[in-house]
Amino acid sequence: MRIFITGHLGQLGTALRTALADHQVEGASFPAWDMTDWQQVMDRFSAFRPDVVIHTAALTDVDYCAQNPQEAVRVNGVGTYNVAVGCRAVDAWLVAISTNEVFDGRAARPYQEYDLRNPINPYGYSKFVAEQVVERYAPRYMLVRTAWLFAPGGSNFIHKILARARSGEPLKVVTDEVGSPTYVTDLAEAIARLIALERPGIYHLVNAGECSRYDLARAILRLSGLDDVPVKPISLADFPRPSTPPPYTPLANTFAAAAGVTLRPWEEALAAYLTESSA
Numbered sequence: 465m466r467i468f469i470t471g472h473l474g475q476l477g478t479a480l481r482t483a484l485a486d487h488q489v490e491g492a493s494f495p496a497w498d499m500t501d502w503q504q505v506m507d508r509f510s511a512f513r514p515d516v517v518i519h520t521a522a523l524t525d526v527d528y529c530a531q532n533p534q535e536a537v538r539v540n541g542v543g544t545y546n547v548a549v550g551c552r553a554v555d556a557w558l559v560a561i562s563t564n565e566v567f568d569g570r571a572a573r574p575y576q577e578y579d580l581r582n583p584i585n586p587y588g589y590s591k592f593v594a595e596q597v598v599e600r601y602a603p604r605y606m607l608v609r610t611a612w613l614f615a616p617g618g619s620n621f622i623h624k625i626l627a628r629a630r631s632g633e634p635l636k637v638v639t640d641e642v643g644s645p646t647y648v649t650d651l652a653e654a655i656a657r658l659i660a661l662e663r664p665g666i667y668h669l670v671n672a673g674e675c676s677r678y679d680l681a682r683a684i685l686r687l688s689g690l691d692d693v694p695v696k697p698i699s700l701a702d703f704p705r706p707s708t709p710p711p712y713t714p715l716a717n718t719f720a721a722a723a724g725v726t727l728r729p730w731e732e733a734l735a736a737y738l739t740e741s742s743a
Contacts, residue, residue: 467488467515467516468512468518469489470492470497470519473491474493475648476648480520480656483649483655493521494521500543501546509550509551509554510553510554514556515557516557518561519561523535524587536590543594548601552601555603558604560598561610563611564609564713564715566588566591567582567588570711573716577716577719584710585710587707605664609666609667610670614734621677625681625685626688630690634694636695638678640700641709645730645733650671654727661725670714671730671733672727673714680734
């Protein structure tokens, strides 16, 4: 199978290249390739003729998106439109990666795949636009929502918690933001299994279970031998920032699980990540 990955140098793109090593894989990333430029998209798609396009590229800095909402829509919305129409031009499946932040976080239980979308911040809105574009213009698609990604390299919540704990900085972590931590290695492998099934639709792929940011921080410290480091519980209201995160957005894997595609519990994934990485 010929698979093209947008954002192939990112954390998820890198994991996907490993998970899909048995296929013919090509990719492109910003700034060498700009998905908001229609001609650049068509040049690559026309030359490679992919069977599947996995669209991981996005503007994901939620605070930057809050300060630059029009740019967020241009990159995540218009860029995804170009990719979706490009897939139509070459008759390719589109596997589009989306986010828990298309939901408002007011639910009393984990979000199902077809629950009402109601984003409350500019990043979530830009991904909501992207989802609508995929649904309207991609010839065949799998829309994959995920959340709270962690991966080797780069900067993520785990790295920040460990860096501050090891430097002796005080730790303050919110207790009222709850979600689904997800290891990119597990996510990439699940996407690879889903692609093999060729079942269109919307899917939630996250490590099983839910926790607060505070619970996640405590688990990180415990598994790293730093359980004695104090963590002060605070609320979202105590931690002002440009973006407003939805407070409760665990994702329920209903449709992928029905097809046999599941991810292990987040605690197991976190332990494996800490063992396998140099975080």
